[in-house]
Amino acid sequence: xxxxxxxxLLPVAGSMLLALTSSLVVSGWLNVFFCAxxxxxxLWLAVLVHAGGSLAVAGFQIDAFNVYLIMLxxxxxxxxxxxxxxxxxxVCEQGRxxxxxxxxxxxxxxxxxFTMLLALAxxxxxxxxxxxxxxxxxxxxxxxxxxxxxxxxxAWKYFILCGVGIALALFGTVLVYFAAQQxxxxxxxxxxWRVLYQxxxxxxxxxxxxxxxxxxVGYGTKVGLVPMHFxxxxxxxxxxxxxxxxxxxxxxxxxxxxxxxxxxxVDGSLHSTDMPAMAGMLMMGFGLLSFMVAVLSLQRQRDIKxxxxxxxxxxxxxxxxxxxxxxxxxxxxxxxxxxxxxxTKSAIFVTVGHxxxxxxxxxxxxxxxLIRTQPGVGWGLLIGVAAIAGFPPFGVFTSEFLILSATxxxxxxxxxxxxxxxxxxxAGLFRNVQPMVYGAAPEGQSxxxxxxxxxxxxxxAVLWLGLAIPAVLYGWLNEVTLLIAGEGL
Amino acid sequence: xxxxxxxxxxxxxAVLAALVLFTSFALLAQTRLTSAIHSFAWQGAxxxxxxxxxxxxxxxxxxxxxxxxxxGLKSLLIPWMLHRLVRQLNMERLVENIAHPAxxxxxxxxxxxxxxxxxxxxxxxxxxxxxxxxxxxxSVVLLGLWMMVSRRQVIAQVLGFMxxxxxxxxxxxxxxxxxxxxxxxxxxxxxxxxxxxxxxFFFHISESIESLDVDRLNRLSERExxx
Numbered sequence: 001x002x003x004x005x006x007x008x009l010l011p012v013a014g015s016m017l018l019a020l021t022s023s024l025v026v027s028g029w030l031n032v033f034f035c036a037x038x039x040x041x042x043l044w045l046a047v048l049v050h051a052g053g054s055l056a057v058a059g060f061q062i063d064a065f066n067v068y069l070i071m072l073x074x075x076x077x078x079x080x081x082x083x084x085x086x087x088x089x090x091v092c093e094q095g096r097x098x099x100x101x102x103x104x105x106x107x108x109x110x111x112x113x114f115t116m117l118l119a120l121a122x123x124x125x126x127x128x129x130x131x132x133x134x135x136x137x138x139x140x141x142x143x144x145x146x147x148x149x150x151x152x153x154x155a156w157k158y159f160i161l162c163g164v165g166i167a168l169a170l171f172g173t174v175l176v177y178f179a180a181q182q183x184x185x186x187x188x189x190x191x192x193w194r195v196l197y198q199x200x201x202x203x204x205x206x207x208x209x210x211x212x213x214x215x216x217v218g219y220g221t222k223v224g225l226v227p228m229h230f231x232x233x234x235x236x237x238x239x240x241x242x243x244x245x246x247x248x249x250x251x252x253x254x255x256x257x258x259x260x261x262x263x264x265x266v267d268g269s270l271h272s273t274d275m276p277a278m279a280g281m282l283m284m285g286f287g288l289l290s291f292m293v294a295v296l297s298l299q300r301q302r303d304i305k306x307x308x309x310x311x312x313x314x315x316x317x318x319x320x321x322x323x324x325x326x327x328x329x330x331x332x333x334x335x336x337x338x339x340x341x342x343x344t345k346s347a348i349f350v351t352v353g354h355x356x357x358x359x360x361x362x363x364x365x366x367x368x369x370l371i372r373t374q375p376g377v378g379w380g381l382l383i384g385v386a387a388i389a390g391f392p393p394f395g396v397f398t399s400e401f402l403i404l405s406a407t408x409x410x411x412x413x414x415x416x417x418x419x420x421x422x423x424x425x426x427a428g429l430f431r432n433v434q435p436m437v438y439g440a441a442p443e444g445q446s447x448x449x450x451x452x453x454x455x456x457x458x459x460x461a462v463l464w465l466g467l468a469i470p471a472v473l474y475g476w477l478n479e480v481t482l483l484i485a486g487e488g489l
Numbered sequence: 490x491x492x493x494x495x496x497x498x499x500x501x502x503a504v505l506a507a508l509v510l511f512t513s514f515a516l517l518a519q520t521r522l523t524s525a526i527h528s529f530a531w532q533g534a535x536x537x538x539x540x541x542x543x544x545x546x547x548x549x550x551x552x553x554x555x556x557x558x559x560x561g562l563k564s565l566l567i568p569w570m571l572h573r574l575v576r577q578l579n580m581e582r583l584v585e586n587i588a589h590p591a592x593x594x595x596x597x598x599x600x601x602x603x604x605x606x607x608x609x610x611x612x613x614x615x616x617x618x619x620x621x622x623x624x625x626x627x628s629v630v631l632l633g634l635w636m637m638v639s640r641r642q643v644i645a646q647v648l649g650f651m652x653x654x655x656x657x658x659x660x661x662x663x664x665x666x667x668x669x670x671x672x673x674x675x676x677x678x679x680x681x682x683x684x685x686x687x688x689x690f691f692f693h694i695s696e697s698i699e700s701l702d703v704d705r706l707n708r709l710s711e712r713e714x715x716x
């Protein structure tokens with residue numbers, strides 16, 4: 001109980017306090033301090049849930065699935081805060097930001113974490129929606145933080161596209177509520193996941209399938225699924241780097257979490273109709289399309305952050321595909337991929353932030369000789385890219401291997417597409433990264449003050465997950481798989 | 490389905506919903522910004538009235554609160570904020586040039602037909618008038634979306650966005666007698682914050698590109714990457 005309220009309310013307290021703190025040094029440390037407290041609280045919560053199976057507090061429901069994502073959220077939040085402290089101080093000292101906007105930045109960083117945690121913990125579909133929309137509102141001013149014409153345009157696109165998407169998701173939510181009211185004795189409870197899962201079989205399959213289309217398109221916009229992905233590269237490339245790291249590592253995951261929850265519900269409802277796997281097929285289609293389009297678009301990017309944001313779309317597509325395929329193996333692989341992708345991608349964005357500070361630009365052709373100038377950043381980028389491209393022995397290799405095995409079992413022909421896509425992505429990433437890290441550094445390029453600790457911790461964790469998944473984590477992910485797919489590995 | 494078989498209140502709800510749909514079309518083709526804001530305010534009032542009628546006919550007391558909230562937010566506060574912004578940005582006399590008004594409106598009509606087609610399965614549930622309302626609210630949502638796609642003024646886009654919210658609210662009220670109060674308060678809060686943020690953005694955009702025409706927001710296209 002206490003652990004739960006701490007997890008949820010610490011970010012709110014942090015946000016208010018940070019909005020009032022004007023000293024740069026203090027607010028940077030305060031942000032780290034609050035993120036550390038949130039991580040510890042979520043650790044405590046995870047231990048409680050692990051011992052008791054699940055935890056229900058008025059209007060909230062914590063089970064294995066969301067506590068796993070809550071921990072991931074607070075962990076990535078903490079490491080990003082550690083990175084952002086010296087980074088944003090640098091940015092501020094360069095004169096790109098005023099004190100007032102730094103206050104906005106810190107307050108909204110905590111507010112964003114709060115909306116993510118609220119979305120994950122809530123038992124109520126409506127509150128989930130409110131929280132995901134709240135996350136857009138909290139981050140939209142962060143994307144335009146530098147107030148350049150480009151960043152304002154990116155923020156506007158982000159605002160409008162996600163707003164529209166999320167509006168369609170609300171329509172889907174209303175339809176689900178409508179379907180629930182026809183069968184539930186207590187109509188007011190028709191928005192609770194717990195109640196809905198118990199009555200999933202009775203919900204009208206026709207209404208539920210229309211609802212799922214709206215929900216998939218709506219929350220899919222936030223996942224970054226093609227063709228609703230246009231906001232993602234812009235928002236990632238124009239916003240400050242810590243914001244790109246949390247958007248890529250956390251926001252996309254939470255949106256996918258919502259989609260997977262709804263899929264579980266719709267699967268239950270369509271169980272006895274002639275199209276039992278409708279939801280899964282839709283997710284597979286959108287996932288595969290996003291994967292292929294992102295892999296191809298990645299090739300022609302000139303901006304380093306844009307390139308990695310397309311890589312995020314690629315991986316989100318792959319996860320959506322895996323969850324759509326269903327079955328214990330694919331679901332387990334999707335969960336593992338969620339974990340390793342978040343860790344790796346936020347590490348990469350942190351490194352990219354330092355790299356673009358060193359070079360003074362985000363254009364790929366002007367970033368050269370990173371290893372010569374600052375070995376830590378250069379090697380960090382190289383290893384991070386190796387990890388995200390699916391090189392063994394990193395964790396991404398394990399999860400992609402599992403996704404491929406599951407595909408071979410149920411859709412053998414699609415393995416060809418997946419494998420060639422992974423190959424093309426690999427080629428595109430390395431073609432661009434190799435000259436950036438090796439090669440001669442331009443004259444006058446000097447090292448910046450960089451904190452590579454978050455990168456090191458993330459990449460070591462990904463390496464560990466690739467070499468051996470700890471028994472605790474395996475049991476935990478298996479429990480989640482049991483929850484989603486109905487059977488464990 | 491014959492309208493005269495329905496109870497009087499139901500008929501009233503259906504007529505008001507149709508009026509809301511009508512204001513959606515008015516919004517879509519309105520070239521003067523101030524008049525478009527007025528149409529939006531009327532739409533908000535229509536939605537609030539539907540909510541009040543539903544509250545009266547189904548004896549759901551918390552819906553009166555939602556109706557008051559909608560009236561205050563959608564037909565008074567937000568239109569007033571937009572009016573003030575338009576005055577501050579000296580755009581009162583601005584008339585937006587719509588290239589093909591007939592195509593615009595015919596596509597809108599097609600969207601309404603599409604909404605009725607999408608909501609066909611709901612008719613099979615045999616719940617009388619629900620399908621009409623769901624179809625109308627989906628039309629309002631899609632017309633708002635269409636307005637955002639087809640109009641070039643930032644303020645027109647915001648009006649489209651807000652009228653989408655109106656459609657969603659109508660769907661929730663008319664088909665499910667409103668979402669639980671917590672959710673409705675949350676949604677209202679989000680809409681309010683969004684409206685404030687839109688206002689902030691107007692100033693940023695007009696400062697950065699010296700106009701509020703989204704055609705000028707074109708720095709971040711993929712094509713630029715080639716050059």
